[in-house]
Amino acid sequence: MPMFAAILVGLLLVWLIVNVAKDPADFVTVFFIGLTNGAVYALVALGYTLVYGILELINFAHGDVFMLGGMISATILTAFGLEASASFGALAPAIIVSLLVAMVACGALNATIEFVAYKPLRRAPRLAPLITAIGMSFILQDIALAWKGPEYVSLPAILPRSEVFRVALGGSEVVYTWNKLIVVIITVPVLVALMWLVQSTKQGKAMRATAQDKDAAAMMGINVNRTISFTFLIAGALAGAAGLLYALYFTQVRYDQGFQLGLIAFTAAVLGGIGNLPGAVLGALIIGFIQAFNEGLAWHSPGSDWTQSIVFSILILILVFRPEGLLGERTPEGA
Amino acid sequence: MGRAGRWISAHWWALLGRLGFGKDRWLALDRNARRAFKTFFWVAVGLLLIAIGGVWNSTALYAAGIVIAVLIIPWRRLPFGQWIVPLVFLVLAVLYPFYYTHLFGSPIFGPAPGMDTMVVMMIFTMMALGLNVVVGYAGLLDLGYVAFYAIGAYMAGWFASSQFADRKIHFGAVGITPSAPGFHISIWLILPAAGLVTALIGVLIGLPTLRLRGDYLAIVTLGFGEIIPQIARNGDNFFGTGFNLTGGTQGLTPIDGPGFGNFISEHTGLPANYLFLQTADFYKAFYWTALLLVLFTVFCSVRLRDSRLGRAWIAIREDEIAAAAMGVPLMRTKTWSYATGAFFGGIAGAYFASFKSATFPDDFFFNISVFILCMVILGGIGNIPGVIFGACFLAYLNQEGLSNIGGWLNGHFGPGGTAVEVWHKPVDVPLYNFGIFGLILVIVMLVRPEGLIPSRRRAAEFHEGVHDQPLYDVSGPGG
Numbered sequence: 164m165p166m167f168a169a170i171l172v173g174l175l176l177v178w179l180i181v182n183v184a185k186d187p188a189d190f191v192t193v194f195f196i197g198l199t200n201g202a203v204y205a206l207v208a209l210g211y212t213l214v215y216g217i218l219e220l221i222n223f224a225h226g227d228v229f230m231l232g233g234m235i236s237a238t239i240l241t242a243f244g245l246e247a248s249a250s251f252g253a254l255a256p257a258i259i260v261s262l263l264v265a266m267v268a269c270g271a272l273n274a275t276i277e278f279v280a281y282k283p284l285r286r287a288p289r290l291a292p293l294i295t296a297i298g299m300s301f302i303l304q305d306i307a308l309a310w311k312g313p314e315y316v317s318l319p320a321i322l323p324r325s326e327v328f329r330v331a332l333g334g335s336e337v338v339y340t341w342n343k344l345i346v347v348i349i350t351v352p353v354l355v356a357l358m359w360l361v362q363s364t365k366q367g368k369a370m371r372a373t374a375q376d377k378d379a380a381a382m383m384g385i386n387v388n389r390t391i392s393f394t395f396l397i398a399g400a401l402a403g404a405a406g407l408l409y410a411l412y413f414t415q416v417r418y419d420q421g422f423q424l425g426l427i428a429f430t431a432a433v434l435g436g437i438g439n440l441p442g443a444v445l446g447a448l449i450i451g452f453i454q455a456f457n458e459g460l461a462w463h464s465p466g467s468d469w470t471q472s473i474v475f476s477i478l479i480l481i482l483v484f485r486p487e488g489l490l491g492e493r494t495p496e497g498a
Numbered sequence: 499m500g501r502a503g504r505w506i507s508a509h510w511w512a513l514l515g516r517l518g519f520g521k522d523r524w525l526a527l528d529r530n531a532r533r534a535f536k537t538f539f540w541v542a543v544g545l546l547l548i549a550i551g552g553v554w555n556s557t558a559l560y561a562a563g564i565v566i567a568v569l570i571i572p573w574r575r576l577p578f579g580q581w582i583v584p585l586v587f588l589v590l591a592v593l594y595p596f597y598y599t600h601l602f603g604s605p606i607f608g609p610a611p612g613m614d615t616m617v618v619m620m621i622f623t624m625m626a627l628g629l630n631v632v633v634g635y636a637g638l639l640d641l642g643y644v645a646f647y648a649i650g651a652y653m654a655g656w657f658a659s660s661q662f663a664d665r666k667i668h669f670g671a672v673g674i675t676p677s678a679p680g681f682h683i684s685i686w687l688i689l690p691a692a693g694l695v696t697a698l699i700g701v702l703i704g705l706p707t708l709r710l711r712g713d714y715l716a717i718v719t720l721g722f723g724e725i726i727p728q729i730a731r732n733g734d735n736f737f738g739t740g741f742n743l744t745g746g747t748q749g750l751t752p753i754d755g756p757g758f759g760n761f762i763s764e765h766t767g768l769p770a771n772y773l774f775l776q777t778a779d780f781y782k783a784f785y786w787t788a789l790l791l792v793l794f795t796v797f798c799s800v801r802l803r804d805s806r807l808g809r810a811w812i813a814i815r816e817d818e819i820a821a822a823a824m825g826v827p828l829m830r831t832k833t834w835s836y837a838t839g840a841f842f843g844g845i846a847g848a849y850f851a852s853f854k855s856a857t858f859p860d861d862f863f864f865n866i867s868v869f870i871l872c873m874v875i876l877g878g879i880g881n882i883p884g885v886i887f888g889a890c891f892l893a894y895l896n897q898e899g900l901s902n903i904g905g906w907l908n909g910h911f912g913p914g915g916t917a918v919e920v921w922h923k924p925v926d927v928p929l930y931n932f933g934i935f936g937l938i939l940v941i942v943m944l945v946r947p948e949g950l951i952p953s954r955r956r957a958a959e960f961h962e963g964v965h966d967q968p969l970y971d972v973s974g975p976g977g
Contacts, residue, residue: 221713283502283944288960289712290639291943294875297641297868298939305933313929422864426724429717468732475721482718483706 168484182460187333193459194452199343199412201451202350206405207428208435208443209357210273210398216438217374217394219289223296224276226425227303228399232269232406233416234307236261237318240410245321254321258411262349265403273399274392282388300422307418315415322411346408353404354444360397361440370394374438423471427454430478436491445489450474503945530572537569551605558602564590591789595782608902613781615897619890620788621850626873626889627795627882628842633871634880634956635808636835637815638708639716642723644867645703646696646840648730650847651857653692655750657681658852661742672757673771685756685852689791689845696844697837704836708829711818720864727862749858753851756787773855784853791849792886795842799882802838811835815880816959865932869896872935876942878949880956887951892935900928 183190207229214222239261245253280295322342330337361367372380373390381387409424410416431450435442454474458467465473481488511521524532541562548558568586573579594616601610611619625647632640655661658671660680668674670684683691707718734746744750757763757771769775772783802808810831813821822828851857869892877888904927911920942949948957 219713221717280940280944287943287947290637290716291947291960293639293713293716294871295940295943297871298936298943301865301868301932301936302940305930305936308930308933426720433717469728472725472728475725479707479718479721482710482714486710486714 168480171480178463179456182456182462182464185462186335188335188337189459189461191330191332191337193455195337195339195343196459197452197455198448199346199451200454201448202346203405203408203412204424204428204431204451205444205447206350206353206401206408207425208431208447209354209440210401210405211425211429211432212435212437212440212443213370213394213398213401215432217370217391218281218292220281220292221296221429222273222395222398223293223422223425224280224299224303225273225398225402226421226423226428227300227307228269228273228276228421229402229406229409229425229428230416230418230421231272231303231307232265232403233410233421234311234316234406234418235268235403236265236407236410237316237416239264240321241318245319247319247321251323254323257321258349258407262404262407265407266400267403269403269406270396270398270400273402274396277392277395282391300425304418304422307421311418313418315417317415318410320414342412346412349404349408353401357397357401358440366390366393427471427474430474430481433478433486434481434488436488439488439491442488442490450477453477506945530570534570537566541565547605548602553603553609555600555602557597557600561602588793592786595778595785606903606906607899608906611894611898613778613785615894617781617784617788617853618850618897619893620785620792621846621853622870622873622893623792623886623889624788624795624846624849625843625870626877626885627792627799628839628846629870630839630874630880630882630885631799631802631811631842632835632839633874634885635803635811635815636832637811638832638835639712639871640719640836640839641716641864641867641871642719642721642726643839643843643870644862644864645723645726646700646843647847647850647866648726648857648859648862649696649699650692650844650849651851651861652730652744652750653695653844654685654688654753654848654851655745655857657683657688657691658685658754659750659752661745661750670759671754672759673773674754682754685754685848688852689848692848693841693845696847697841700836700840701833704833705829708832708836720867723864723867727859730859730862744859747859749856750851751856753855753857755855756852788849788853791845796882796886798838798842803882807831807834812880812955868932868939869935872939875949876938878952878956881949881951881953884949884951884953888949892938895934896928896931900931900934903927 179190207226210225210229211222214220214225240257243253243257243260245257276299280299281292284292284295320342322345324340324342327339327341327344329339359367361370369380369385369390370393372383372385373387373394377387380390406416427450428447431446432443433446434449435444435446437443454470457464457470457473514520514524527535545558545562548554552558564586568583573582576582595613598610598613598616603609625643628646629640629643632638632643658681660678660682662681663679665681666679668676668678668682670687671682672684674682703719703722707715710718730744731747733744734742734748736743755771755773757773758766758768760770762768763770769779769783772780772787775783803812810821810826813824813826814828814831818828870889873889873892874885875888876892877886878884904925907927908924909915910917912924913919913922948960952960
């Protein structure tokens, strides 16, 4: 099978190189779009990977928590009454307030879901919490449907679209705008804070210990249930931050978008090696680039109609041929 | 029972104990007496509710009599006893078109389901029984079952419509003008062909993926369940080549109806073409045919369950490693379960397409996979009567139950409601159908994970946890 994988990656590279050669400016523009997508996916994928790492559960409801984060952010940002291309002084407090509210609300929501739907099933067969997770996902979608209705919830394009830099490249120009940069600027500190939390704090140590061996962790005096709740809280907060970025950048959210984006982010987590935090970020960036290249490049790209199929094909190929992902270690699942 | 179930049970008995009828007095009664008491109690509650909130007529008493007779008499001890209860239900189902308009009206749910709902209920019952082979018998969570339904529906679309207009092949189709372009094969041939093709695709999907376990398999099946409808949606112009395979979002329509042709019709009285019948006869014909398909599925399910293959499935479900150690070939057995489930899904899909005379890519969302899974789980994983009940009930809810309930709720508590005006804008209850099904999934999993009518064996597995490793304990190698 390595042959097959090599041919596939080779074809992909040829396609990318031909595209670079044909229109370098277009390629770089699409690259920046991919980077922005990847930043949003990374936040969602980290939530999947955190929860999977500690409970070995695919939290299907996670994508919908993200969607609700987007709805909450859209509501608060609209309440601030900002116009398109507002000044920085008006923009910063609105973004900070909605970031905090979305993170707290989504964290609390995710921890509540864990308490209601997963905690009573700790000793049940593994498929039981997976099924309740799907059920919770549908319930959250309908909560958003009842709250905001079946249409897109739109908000004004408040992020400035002015350019950060403009470079001439191969006959045309590459423009990098502030709205893309702001998404990255908000993502990076959140990621750094998460890494610090997991690697350097006592609570992070408890999370890692619980993920490795729950019984041993309990014997060492770690409150396993509280650690699991805390993990769900953090994962939900990340989804809330991602929801804010999505609402800011794409300026519209709909009740059923969370599930699809959640599946894409889950694919990213699997691609990077599920349970592995840097892996989730790497996978999210790769998926973000693949999506942007597929939808944006001019020469023989399948186009946005096929994005889902491509992402799910990657998911299936990874699960079948390399279930441990790019950075992960071999788990019993992949036997 | 889950923790919530135990809580309810304990409080119920505490309440009865306070009324002077505690659990010890209840358990001292004879088993049949307890059963009779329970039956009479619930039938009385049901009749009271119908009298208060529904539309009362004498059929309620007949229904009560049938329920009491079925539940109280220990049929299993009589000779051929195990056949009697299914036969009663079968006769009731066959005669349904003749008496349903005279039935009493239930409180909240409203009148008995109409004929088009019954046809859809039967088709979903068939799909749920097919999924039950995969999820219930072999214990493999399949979240992409809708893919098989889609393939079956498109098989009917390709071979019984004018889709491929540059070909002209007619074979046994009824009601087609001789000059019609495209493939027109008899639906009776397409049904098994769709089943076989779907089973083959099930094998192709299964071979690389079935060695994955548990949730990984679930997510891979989900992936296939998303890819195949997308191919259907984009298949009207493959990568700009202009080749129209699936009609894109326009779907394929019209699809030929089933029928027996003029020759058989003249000699036996069977309908020549279902689509040309009067409305009442049209639904009757489709309903009885669907009932026959369900009977065929039930027969296959029962015979397979008791076969060597079926016992191997159940062994894998209970403990994969032990089954492998006993010489059960894991891959082959799992692939067979996948193919069998896909087979029934394909037939049901083709029949559904023929009934609706159309197939659209939007019929095949992930929601439908979960909807069918919900039927299997609600009714009782792995138990045929349970799955039939779950499928009929949920399909009924989706078709007309929810809108009836919504009408009742809005009429009583909505704007200008007869009881109390709680909300001031009518609530569109059917809009929230999947949230309601999700709620059912969560509640069933928490309160009664083995389903409403479980098989005894499956219930024991849920309570003793022999199926596979519980979440909490997954740590060592070998899972």
